[in-house]
Amino acid sequence: MIVGEQKPLEEIKELVADYERILVLGCGTCVTVCFTGGEKEVGILASSLRMATKIDGQGKVFDEDTVQRQCEWEFLDAVEQEIKEHDLILSTACGIGVQAIVERFPQARVAPAINTTFLGLPEEHGLWTERCAACGECMLHQTAGVCPIARCAKSLMNGPCGGSQDGKCEIDPEVACAWQLIYDRLKAQGRLDQMLEITPARDWSTSRDGGPRRLVRQDLRID
Amino acid sequence: MKSGSNLEKVLTEGHFAVTSEMGPPKGTSADFVRKTAEHLKHCCDAMNVTDNQTAIVRMSSLAACAILRQMDIDPVMQMVTRDRNRLAMQSDILGAVALGIRNLLCLTGDHQKFGNHPTAKNVHDLDSIQLEQMIKTMRDEGLFMSGDKISGDVPIFIGAAANPFADPFEFRVLRLAKKIKAGGDFIQTQAVFDIPRFTKWMEMVRDQGLHEQVYILAGLIPMKSAGMARYMKKYVAGLMIPDELVKRMAGASDAKEEGVNIACELIEQIRDIPGVRGIHIMAVAWEKIVPEIVERAQLLPRPIV
Ligand code: SF4
Ligand code: SF4
Numbered sequence: 001m002i003v004g005e006q007k008p009l010e011e012i013k014e015l016v017a018d019y020e021r022i023l024v025l026g027c028g029t030c031v032t033v034c035f036t037g038g039e040k041e042v043g044i045l046a047s048s049l050r051m052a053t054k055i056d057g058q059g060k061v062f063d064e065d066t067v068q069r070q071c072e073w074e075f076l077d078a079v080e081q082e083i084k085e086h087d088l089i090l091s092t093a094c095g096i097g098v099q100a101i102v103e104r105f106p107q108a109r110v111a112p113a114i115n116t117t118f119l120g121l122p123e124e125h126g127l128w129t130e131r132c133a134a135c136g137e138c139m140l141h142q143t144a145g146v147c148p149i150a151r152c153a154k155s156l157m158n159g160p161c162g163g164s165q166d167g168k169c170e171i172d173p174e175v176a177c178a179w180q181l182i183y184d185r186l187k188a189q190g191r192l193d194q195m196l197e198i199t200p201a202r203d204w205s206t207s208r209d210g211g212p213r214r215l216v217r218q219d220l221r222i223d
Numbered sequence: 224m225k226s227g228s229n230l231e232k233v234l235t236e237g238h239f240a241v242t243s244e245m246g247p248p249k250g251t252s253a254d255f256v257r258k259t260a261e262h263l264k265h266c267c268d269a270m271n272v273t274d275n276q277t278a279i280v281r282m283s284s285l286a287a288c289a290i291l292r293q294m295d296i297d298p299v300m301q302m303v304t305r306d307r308n309r310l311a312m313q314s315d316i317l318g319a320v321a322l323g324i325r326n327l328l329c330l331t332g333d334h335q336k337f338g339n340h341p342t343a344k345n346v347h348d349l350d351s352i353q354l355e356q357m358i359k360t361m362r363d364e365g366l367f368m369s370g371d372k373i374s375g376d377v378p379i380f381i382g383a384a385a386n387p388f389a390d391p392f393e394f395r396v397l398r399l400a401k402k403i404k405a406g407g408d409f410i411q412t413q414a415v416f417d418i419p420r421f422t423k424w425m426e427m428v429r430d431q432g433l434h435e436q437v438y439i440l441a442g443l444i445p446m447k448s449a450g451m452a453r454y455m456k457k458y459v460a461g462l463m464i465p466d467e468l469v470k471r472m473a474g475a476s477d478a479k480e481e482g483v484n485i486a487c488e489l490i491e492q493i494r495d496i497p498g499v500r501g502i503h504i505m506a507v508a509w510e511k512i513v514p515e516i517v518e519r520a521q522l523l524p525r526p527i528v
Binding site for chain 2: 011153154155156157158159160161162164165166167168170171177180183184192195196198199200204
């Protein structure tokens with residue numbers, strides 16, 4: 001899922017400072033599952049903002065709503081009227097949701113209430129960790145299902161580097177060394193020979209380095 | 224000869240090699256480079272120049288190496304994949320050759336988090352093994368990574384690092400084999416303090432016959448104080464310092480002298496390990512001590528080849 005984290009309230013207060021009628025708009029998909037920007041968090045954020053701005057003596061209105069998926073235009077159409085009636089949409093969706101609103105409603109002013117952090121999973125209660133960097137050319141079959149691009153701090157293709165110690169990455173004793181994980185899994189499965197081969201330089205053009213990416217599926221095109 | 228560098232000659236003639244290391248200044252002074260180099264010149268066969276070591280910005284390795292060339296020193300230009308992509312690295316390599324630089328050490332580089340620009344973007348277009356491969360192709364086939372032809376030769380003696388003290392231990396020798404396969408001609412290891420572990424690693428190296436495919440230079444860091452020993456033990460990832468050595472440093476009345484004693488003992492023990500072909504002394508910010516260590520270890524004068 002896409003994982004996000006709410007921005008500090010002080011920062012959000014600045015984002016809404018110049019506006020009076022604000023719609024806090026949540027999303028019912030990824031950010032709901034990671035407890036960042038679903039209906040419940042929208043409610044909490046809106047009431048915190050109401051309180052905070054009241055103390056500061058500002059007469060602002062904070063309305064709330066949540067759509068099932070902010071990243072698809074058809075779900076946004078359902079709240080078209082509401083969007084038009086507010087002078088700021090404070091989105092608690094990921095960056096895709098924010099942009100979807102902007103594109104559908106060119107007049108709308110939109111501000112992000114959360115930082116979209118990564119593609120990952122909940123590892124423990126209250127702990128999410130990154131798993132994929134959307135590189136566009138998945139290599140998980142070569143690395144025992146552990147992604148070195150997203151999970152090695154240096155995105156090494158032939159790790160582990162000399163900073164790997166006790167299973168941890170040199171950047172942080174809390175972070176597992178991805179290449180130690182790869183090694184352990186390959187070893188346990190008797191496939192260590194895979195790690196003896198040199199992985200040649202990658203073609204990064206499928207990744208963000210190739211520019212904004214598009215995906216065309218002719219079979220799904222209508223015209 | 225692959226490069227004709229002094230280091231390559233010393234090693235191929237079978238001498239026990241000594242390399243040293245200098246960290247370029249956090250500034251523009253060519254004099255600083257010259258002074259440090261002048262000091263180290265007579266006691267080593269080649270001199271490494273670090274490349275933004277520990278992710279702290281310094282004068283470029285390429286520029287400092289060029290100054291060393293003017294002084295007739297054989298530099299080992301270090302290159303980390305953290306700061307440059309394949310375009311920048313290839314063009315620097317061409318420039319290095321044009322300036323007379325003949326040894327290149329391929330490194331991944333410490334994470335920028337440890338340096339003075341922790342908010343920087345890191346590159347890692349290639350990793351250190353892929354960098355070796357790229358240089359080998361440039362040298363042996365005269366081709367850029369893209370397959371385009373290079374005009375002129377690229378005589379480079381390719382170096383790589385090995386860390387026998389990092390994990391997983393059993394993989395460390397296999398990774399060395401990968402580095403040799405990728406094109407490594409010589410290896411400089413992480414600093415050795417833990418002789419039993421290094422001995423074990425070298426045993427595994429010999430079992431695979433790798434010591435005959437590559438020149439291995441063991442790393443050495445002279446300790447200046449007990450504080451430095453403790454700091455390295457605690458904070459430098461991939462470095463192992465036995466408690467006993469830390470204790471000796473702490474108990475010494477003259478810590479610097481004890482540091483030199485330990486360095487000389489380590490060299491002696493390392494020289495006894497079959498397959499080790501030289502020593503690489505990393506005394507960054509304490510270069511002054513290197514001549515004394517090399518002399519006391521009876522490694523002077525350096526051979527003229
Ligand atoms: S290899 Fe690429 S697509 Fe596969 S998990 Fe890693 S970043 Fe994602
Ligand atoms: S310690 Fe492991 S995860 Fe961290 S940079 Fe090195 S290889 Fe990558």
